[in-house]
Amino acid sequence: MMLSSRLAYGGYQLLWSGVDWIFPPRCAGCGREHARFCAECLAAVKPIQGRLCVICGGYAPAGGVCRSCAETPPRYAGLRSWAAYTGPLRKALQRLKYKRDLSLGEILARPLLSLVISLNWQVDCVIPAPISLARLRQRGYNQASLIAYPLSLGLNLAYLARGLRKTRETRSQVGLPAAERRLNVAQSFEALPRLVSGRRVLVVDDITTTGATMEACALALKSAGASEVYGVTVARSLLEDAS
Incomplete structure (x- = not known):
């Protein structure tokens, strides 16, 4: 990491440490004082490991490319998630998304x-998975942006907050089966060619379940001229756990 990037990333972390000093946090997982996400809750997180599909990041018993990706290759070149959407991590992501616990974005990045460093993906820029304008006005922020921005600093990559936008409101994905999830978000994103054309893009989101949102984002980005699209999320959930 270049010196300027280290300084920017370190400065961002220092900013949130200052906020913690003024407003002592409680752990998002267990409520313990003086930690945004305590060591015990971090230890309880279940990283996604083992034989994973090199494209979608789902479990592939034989390794390599899973059957689904072999039969219908996604538009994205790779999708990976840090951990399972369960336990303390689930609580933390829900607090980030619904309870305005904004400091969790930096921790989860x-x-x-x-x-991302371990995957050695060759990417040029970072884009947060967008939410609709109506949802942004209602919530006041995009939780994916709070994760994507510090990640871009740590990777020393351009952060393109406006590189991708959601063009229409969609139903919540919670509770929808895989096929309906794909239809729900189909053609709901638009990318700016002047920002993404010829670039290798890393899209960042909080959670993935079926990969439908990431697929829709990748389609929009590739249609706007992006050369490759990768996706990374904090968590991956099973359909029955997606809430």
């Missing part, structure tokens, strides 16, 4: 930084 840390394991993603290690993950």
Whole structure:
């Protein structure tokens, strides 16, 4: 990591440490004082490991490319998640998304930084998976942006907050089966060619379940001229756990 990048990333972490000093946090997983996500809750997180499909990041018993990706290759070149959407991590992501616990974005970007570095993906820029304008106005922020921005600093990559936008409101994906998830988000994103054309893009989101959102983002980015698209999320959930 270049000196300027280390300084920027370190400065961002220092900023949140200052906020913690002024407003002492409670662990998002267990409520313990003086930690945003305590060591015990971090130890309880279940990283996704083992034989994973090199494309979608799902379990592939034989290794290599899973049957689904072999039969219908996704538009993205790779998708990986740090850990299972369960236990303390699930609580933390729900607090980030629904309870305005904004400081969790920086904490949750840390394991993603290690993950992306280990994958050695060749990417040029970072883009957060967007939410609709109506949802942004209602919530006040995009939780994916709070993870993607510090990740871009740690990777020393351009952060393109406006590189991808959601063009229409969609139903919540919670509870929808895989086929309906794909239809729900189909053609709901648009990318700016002047920002993404010819670039290798890393899309960042909080959770993936079937990969439908990442597939829709990748389609929009490739249609706008992006050369390759990769995706990374903090967590991966099973359909029955996606809430």
